[in-house]
Amino acid sequence: MAKRVAIIGGGSSGLCAIKACLQEGLEPICFERTGDIGGLWRFEVNPAGHTKCPDFATTGRWEVVTESKGKQEAAVFDAVLVCTGHHTDAHLPLSTFPGIEKFKGCYLHSRDYKDAKDFTDKRVVVIGIGNSGSDLAVEISQAAKQVFLSTRRGAWIFNRVADQGYPVDIILTTRMNTFLNNLLSPSMVSNFMEKKMNARFDHSLYGLKPKHRILDQHPTINDDLPNRIISGRVLVKPNIQEFTETSAVFEDGTKEDIDAVVFATGYSFSFPFLEGCVKVVENQIPLYKFMFPADLEKPTLAFIGLIQPLGAIMPISELQCRWATRVFPGLNKLPPRHDMEADIEKKKEAMAKRYVKSQRHTIQVDYIPYMDELACQVGVKPNLLTLFLTDPKLALEVAFGPCTPYQYRLQGPGEWSGAREAILTQRQRVIKPLQTRHVEEQAMTPAVPLLFKLVGAMAVLAVIFAYL
Secondary structure (H helix, E strand, O other): OOOEEEEEOOOHHHHHHHHHHHHOOOEEEEEOOOOOOOOOOOOOEEEEEEEEOOOHHHHOOEEEEEEEOOEEEEEEEOEEEEOOOOOOEEOOOHHHOOOHHHOOOEEEEHHHOOOHHHHOOOEEEEEOOOHHHHHHHHHHOOOOOEEEEEOOOOOOEEOOEOHHHOEHHHHHOEHHHHHHHHHOOHHHHHHHHHHHHHHHOOOOOOOOOOOOOHHHOOOEEOOOHHHHHHOOOEEEEOOEEEEOOOEEEEOOOOEEEOOEEEEOOOEEOOOHHHEOOEOOEOOEOOOEOOOEOOOOOOOOEEEOOOOEEEOOOHHHHHHHHHHHHHHOOOOOOOOOHHHHHHHHHHHHHHHHHHOOOOOOOOOEEEHHHHHHHHHHHHOOOOOHHHHHHHOHHHHHHHHHOEOOHHHHHOOOOOOOOOHHHHHHOHHHHHHHHHOOOOOOOOOOOOOOOHHHHHHHHHHHHHHHHHOO
16 A cells, blocks of 8 residues: 655645655645645645654654644644745744834735735835845835835845846856855855956945855845836835834934835744644754754654755755655665764754854755755766766766756656756757747857867866766
8 A cells, every 4th residue: 555645735845745756656645725736825724733643653654633614634644744845934023123013104024015006105114135125125116105125234136137148047057166166265256256246236336235245145136126226216225223103213323204114024934733743943943954853763754845045946845855755665764863963963054154144044055966965865866977978968068057957867766768858958948938039140250269178178077076
């Protein structure tokens, strides 16, 4: 009989979990608290709780209690995949903003934002310059009388549209870039990237330059913010010192009359339905590879998508699911508890050393290194040396092209025969939607000096040996 797996959450990670379970011959049952898959904001059906069965130490089974329309039902499952993510509980630190209780205007968390029209002709403060804060400042500024973007630290602003008009992740998320980042010092990489960011617009001139280096904080990506700032529709301000009934007083002593406040102050995560099984302290939870609790007698509980990657989260969730669904039936084994705890502590220390202290910097991962970690566990990490010896054309695209999930379908469990062709044609699929008007291109003679070609060849060899 197939093992039954309870999947908590029907969002993007939950859907990956369903697919991975079916591919491994498991029986998935997905529980979603809203009325449809992917619905994060509607609350209709709720998992009430999950507890270990009395015989958990020998069977690893879980009793899952769900609630719908006031009725509770219980069922036993062989394993549980928690796919609720980390954008679950709005973090609203009102106690750190003196006077907010006497402010007569409206305030809300970014999670409750619906439409910029609600702020028509109003003076609005957006607090926080992460991705939500910058996006909201831009959007609200199209309807509001004035938008103020308040930030404690500032931020480096990345562009979604990168060199030659390609999406930024197509340019940055390559194995060659990862190799160079590991080869060079963080200071050298920061200098290069900051110079590139300032070539687009001077962050000091726009009041955005932070004290920290570009690699010390999760990136903010926004193409439109500089345009709204230079047009005067968004004014960058420091942190708010206090609120009055009708205004905000900033730490630089300036005071602005305001009508509304949007707190883009992020999220905290918790798992009340797993009370007694896992413990979250200051947005930190000790998980092996950000997935498995190290202290359980049986590895039948895994968290999917509980990471904040420098890259896309969906491919990571899929690979996490592929690993978890092989661990549950015993096809892959986890290391001893002390080894898992050592790995957890090592990652925690590295994160604390690299990033500025913030509740958002507790689950950070780098896309390719983390994907490769997972791939090693599953047995699907591409072998560059073998590829260069057997398929040089494919090897060059794997090494220098964007690291798309196809690379983890070239071999091992879940191998896909179409992966090679998909990798070799991925660039065409990126540019295809842009080709709506034919443009004549003039033939140009190659302008790459021999020296550059030699350096490139050496770099290829270095990448090969780096990934042996």
